[in-house]
Amino acid sequence: MSIEEAVTPERDGERLTAERAYELYWADLLGRDARFACVGTGCHAPLICACLDKPEQNLRIRPYFRSYRLEDHAPTCEVVHARGEKATQKQADVFEAERPPGHFRHREPASTTSPANVAARRPASASPSAPRPRASHYYRLSSLVQKFLEHRRDKDLAEATVEIGGETTTYEALFRNVYRQKVADLLGTRAVWWGTANLRATKDGGYYLRFSRPFRHGDAELRPTITLAAKDIEAYPVRKLLRARLDKLIAETDGYCVAFVWAKPWMPKDAENPFVRFYVNNLDHIDLRGPEILEELKNTSRVSA
Template sequence: MPDGHVSIEEAFTAGHDERITAERAYELHWADLLDRDARFTCVGSGCSAPLICACLDKPEQNLRIRPYFRSYRLEDHADTCEVAHGRGESKAEKRPDVFEAERPADHFRAPAATPRADAVASPAQRAVASASAVSRPRASHYYRLSSLVQKFLEHRRDKDLDEATVEIGGETQTYEALFRNVYRQKVADLLGTRAVWWGTASLRATKEGGYYLRFSRPFRHDDAELRPTITLTAKEIDAYPVRRLLRARLDKLIAESDGYCVVFVWAKPWMPKDAEKPFVRFYVNNLDHIDVRGPEILEELRNTSRVASP
């Protein structure tokens, strides 16, 4: 591109060569561990082009807004940089994305403040290592459901939901099978089914500082229609490393769309066994496993299958 806006997924943190994804940079920023004006360098062979992370401070994400690295000018990249120039590319091996149920213990740490002894090498000195790292097929690892929803939207756009796969919960599934709309599905048959359940919902803040969500459309249960609910407590949110991002998104939805939203949750539907009046809840034990988005994505979701093809 003449303006240099090549979308780049990985970069080195400026000054000490720690390789980082745009998604991780985004999370570190919202965990107050990375400045908004943080600078990065290209991972390409023999390249030291300066990069920035676009959309780093945007709480919302959709097909047009997502974190990615970019350079100021295409000519900032070295002639040997395969990231910018695409030389020597072969057809990428398709590998499943990987969704990790838990983060590594050291995931939320700031990038090293001082350069490692081996990290100050010139671009030419690190060329061999960079080239092998760039060309080797790499599975994408995600920890927030929001990242997986982003991939789901991209695969829906690309019409390959039934081909693209993700490793999640010890299984490999297609995105089509994993993402399921709650609407009028028979909940009694699905109590053991952990999936990414989604649908429109209403959102409100609670007096205790948490949030309450109620799906707009129901599951079926005998002759009844049951709209599932989710409660996010203030205690859970305060313990969440990316709480600033979560609250920014939810408060913005309440302010701008009166709480009307689209919610995604990786969980199993739950019903009490002996309740006088049946109801359905989703329990979210890890706030990485829920994603709440604005109603503008409904158009992107409109043609998505509610249930995976048999």
């Protein structure tokens, strides 16, 4: 079974989601042999973080915690032994536009602390019951895209919600295909824009991306572009993961990909030759995936192409 959270002595008992463990690994702040333990009441069952070292993500390859054996969990562990009142309605996911200060601050491994001792320091619940649902906070757009694909599979895009900047919307409304939409009407619309694109590396160590399907602008068709500067990539804490994904796309598909970007379309005013760009000031706000997900993406745009 998939388990959402764990603690690790390598981060002094920090409670981690599998997604955060994945980010810390790719930021070189968590080792491949890191140990994890269950967060259940009175439980210190050892866990594995699967897919920790996989640069690509899709519905079949994604980080998650799992047990070695279910019998390792304590009888009081509500993570694997759900009991008590039914969980209340799930809260909206939260997409954070900026990471909190110190999000990737290095912590010295607590080498003398075992997962069992970390678990023992956690306060026990006053009354064992089914775990209360907690909002999932995401910082990389890749995590939100993952949820979008899962909700698409489950056919609940119109019901599943996500909070961004204090405003709540549905996954269906948030994700919008660029294809043949009238760009002049959308310049103030920040959304997760997506479409097929072509990616190439630049001579200075950056990347240039051009969408292969256009916006409409009068009688013209404008294919938006994105530039990822080398200096911005080098300052990005998860640059190792970003470069691994982009270089893999260039090597395996000649740069053909599906691009997602949380941004507003931008056009110059009164330009003789109009064009559209997406500016990405935070590399957490872009996600590029292989073309194999196109089948999963059919009919997921709020506005019909």
